[in-house]
Amino acid sequence: MTKDQLPPRLLTRRRALLAGAAAVGAAGTAGLFTTFAGDEPVRRATTPSPSPAPVAGPQARTAHKPSSYRLEPLMGYGPPRAAPRRTPVRRAPMLQVSGRGRRMVLTFDDGPDARYTPHMLDTLREYDIRAMFFVCGEMVAENPDLVARMADEGHVVGNHTWSHPLLTRLRRREIREEMERTSDIIEESCGERPAWFRAPYGAWNRAAFQIGAELGMDPLAWTVDTLDWTTPGTRTIVDRVENGAAPGVVVLSHDAGGDRSQSVQALRFYLPRLLDSGYHLTVPVRHYV
Numbered sequence: 001m002t003k004d005q006l007p008p009r010l011l012t013r014r015r016a017l018l019a020g021a022a023a024v025g026a027a028g029t030a031g032l033f034t035t036f037a038g039d040e041p042v043r044r045a046t047t048p049s050p051s052p053a054p055v056a057g058p059q060a061r062t063a064h065k066p067s068s069y070r071l072e073p074l075m076g077y078g079p080p081r082a083a084p085r086r087t088p089v090r091r092a093p094m095l096q097v098s099g100r101g102r103r104m105v106l107t108f109d110d111g112p113d114a115r116y117t118p119h120m121l122d123t124l125r126e127y128d129i130r131a132m133f134f135v136c137g138e139m140v141a142e143n144p145d146l147v148a149r150m151a152d153e154g155h156v157v158g159n160h161t162w163s164h165p166l167l168t169r170l171r172r173r174e175i176r177e178e179m180e181r182t183s184d185i186i187e188e189s190c191g192e193r194p195a196w197f198r199a200p201y202g203a204w205n206r207a208a209f210q211i212g213a214e215l216g217m218d219p220l221a222w223t224v225d226t227l228d229w230t231t232p233g234t235r236t237i238v239d240r241v242e243n244g245a246a247p248g249v250v251v252l253s254h255d256a257g258g259d260r261s262q263s264v265q266a267l268r269f270y271l272p273r274l275l276d277s278g279y280h281l282t283v284p285v286r287h288y289v
């Protein structure tokens with residue numbers, strides 16, 4: 001069943017959960033332990049800047065050049081992993097990323113969806129940009145080729161559970177199954193287990209943090225929510241991204257779960273503008289790896 005075929009009651013529940021999810025995000029006090037390749041870890045405030053840097057600014061975009069990501073592992077140099085590495089158990093998700101410069105991370109949740117994800121991948125490829133896709137296992141089962149394409153083009157594929165449930169209402173065994181099945185199918189699709197996890201609706205609990213750590217994943221939330229799933233209009237999505245732009249920001253959008261035409265269109269608009277404003281759109285690397 002695709003997200004579009006979800007019965008109305010689930011869509012309604014999703015709306016009802018919005019306030020709660022936003023509260024989780026707003027109340028989060030997680031420190032920042034994530035950094036970018038080549039940067040010293042820097043601990044930053046976790047609240048978005050009240051005065052985000054203006055999008056308009058000096059032209060700092062550099063000429064595109066052939067990507068070298070195939071030669072440089074995104075997760076750093078090290079011995080090949082034979083088994084999932086346990087990561088530290090956190091008590092709150094990371095909300096943004098640290099590092100020098102005007103770096104931002106674009107994340108897309110709930111896919112892949114054959115109607116929208118390829119267009120977003122095309123746009124990212126056009127500008128030689130890497131992003132994060134938090135995929136649902138049941139969507140991966142329908143579109144394994146798209147997950148392979150994500151990884152092949154240098155994007156980070158994260159775990160967003162199998163069926164997008166509210167984890168706080170599940171038993172521990174069910175949470176594990178949702179997460180482990182999804183890591184398994186991601187590995188089957190692209191050859192690598194995910195290193196990042198995001199709870200549906202931003203609704204985390206201790207079991208999710210513990211199981212995620214056992215499966216070798218760090219929890220990543222977001223700083224700026226485009227609320228694109230409410231289909232507020234392309235212009236509104238663009239405004240939310242550009243108004244929220246600031247160093248370290250993690251942007252949440254969706255490439256599935258409904259009609260994501262506006263999200264596809266918005267990316268085409270805000271991506272070049274962010275680059276023109278000097279933002280470096282990239283993906284995080286865990287500094288303790």
Ligand SMILES: [Zn+2]
Nearest residue numbers: 109110200201
């Ligand atoms: Zn989601």
